Amino acid sequence: MDTVALLSRQPELYSTRRLQQALEDRGFAVLRLAPEEFILGLDGEFTWRHRDVGVVEVAAVLPRVGSPLTQLGARILRHFAAQGRYCLNDADALLAARDKFGSLQILQAAGLPVPRTAYFAHASQKEALLDTLAPPVVVKLLSGSQGVGVNLAESREVASALLDTLLHLQHEAMVQEFLPGRSDLRVIVLGDRVLAAMERRASAQDFRSNLHCGGQARAWDLGVLDAQVQELSRRASAALDLDFAGVDLMRAADGSLRVLEVNPVPSLEGIEKATGVDVAAAVAAWMHLQLESRGRAA
Known part of the structure; x- marks a missing residue:
C-alpha cells in the first residue's frame, strides 16, 4: 500500500477531510503532516523528520498549504521531489501561482487575457501609476487568498491612502483595473x-x-x-x-x-457543494494514475 503525505496544518478543514477519505477509499495510506513540524536535512541525501511519524516511505505528496506557508510548503515539496516523489502540485508551480503579479506575467506571456495591472515598489512611483491606471481600481497584496488583501478604491484619494498604508507596512501590492x-x-x-x-x-x-x-x-x-x-x-x-x-x-x-x-490549492467545499462533483475522488484517481505511470500504485 502506497502512502500519500497530505500537507495540512488543519485536519478539520472540509478539503483536508474529503481528500484524506478519497485517498483512503482509493487504497492509499494517508499521513496528514503539519508543514511547520518538519525537519529537512541535507547530508549528501535528502532526509526528513516529522514530529508525528517515524521513518516512513512516502510515494506522493499532496500540499494543502495556505498562502502564509507558501515558502515552507515549497521547500518541503522540493525535498520530496528530489527523492523522486510525485507532488500535486510541485514547488515551482506553487510559487509561481501564489505570486499574484508574477503569475499574471506568466499568463500574459502565454497569450492569455488578464486585467490591466500595474506593480510598483517605491512610493515615488505611486502618482505616476495612478495617472496611468485611474480609479476605480482594485488594490491587491501580492500574496493572499479567500479575498484577503483585496480592496476596492473608487477614488484616487482612497487608492493613494491604501497604497501609502501598504508601503508603510512594507507590503508589496499591485493595482488592477476594476471589472x-x-x-x-x-x-x-x-x-x-x-x-x-x-x-x-x-x-x-x-x-x-x-x-x-x-x-x-x-x-x-x-x-x-x-x-x-x-x-x-x-x-x-x-x-x-x-x-x-x-x-x-x-x-x-x-x-x-x-x-x-x-x-x-483550490478549496473543495464550495465547488463540491455547488456542483455535486466529487473533486476529491477525481484527485485520488489522478494520484493513482500518476504513481501507476511511474511503476507504483496503491
Whole structure:
C-alpha cells in the first residue's frame, strides 16, 4: 500500500477531510503532516523528520498549504521531489501561482487575457501609476487568498491612502483595473480536464465574489459551459505548470474574458457543494494514475 503525505496544518478543514477519505477509499495510506513540524536535512541525501511519524516511505505528496506557508510548503515539496516523489502540485508551480503579479506575467506571456495591472515598489512611483491606471481600481497584496488583501478604491484619494498604508507596512501590492460585474467563474482543472465550474456572485455588501467573503455559488453545467472558458482555464493551468488548479475568470465591460488568477490549492467545499462533483475522488484517481505511470500504485 502506497502512502500519500497530505500537507495540512488543519485536519478539520472540509478539503483536508474529503481528500484524506478519497485517498483512503482509493487504497492509499494517508499521513496528514503539519508543514511547520518538519525537519529537512541535507547530508549528501535528502532526509526528513516529522514530529508525528517515524521513518516512513512516502510515494506522493499532496500540499494543502495556505498562502502564509507558501515558502515552507515549497521547500518541503522540493525535498520530496528530489527523492523522486510525485507532488500535486510541485514547488515551482506553487510559487509561481501564489505570486499574484508574477503569475499574471506568466499568463500574459502565454497569450492569455488578464486585467490591466500595474506593480510598483517605491512610493515615488505611486502618482505616476495612478495617472496611468485611474480609479476605480482594485488594490491587491501580492500574496493572499479567500479575498484577503483585496480592496476596492473608487477614488484616487482612497487608492493613494491604501497604497501609502501598504508601503508603510512594507507590503508589496499591485493595482488592477476594476471589472464592474458582480460575479466571476471558478473552474477546477485536473491535468488537461475541466472537472467542474461554478459562478460566484458577490453579496450586496461586498464587491468580492469569494465565498469566504459572503459570495453565493451556483453550478455551471459543463455541457453548456462556454468553450472559450474551458479552453482559457486549461491554458492558464498549463501555463503555470499546475496539475490541479482553480482558475478564476471574469468578463470585462465589453464582455471579453479575463483570467483573474489561478489558485494552486483550490478549496473543495464550495465547488463540491455547488456542483455535486466529487473533486476529491477525481484527485485520488489522478494520484493513482500518476504513481501507476511511474511503476507504483496503491
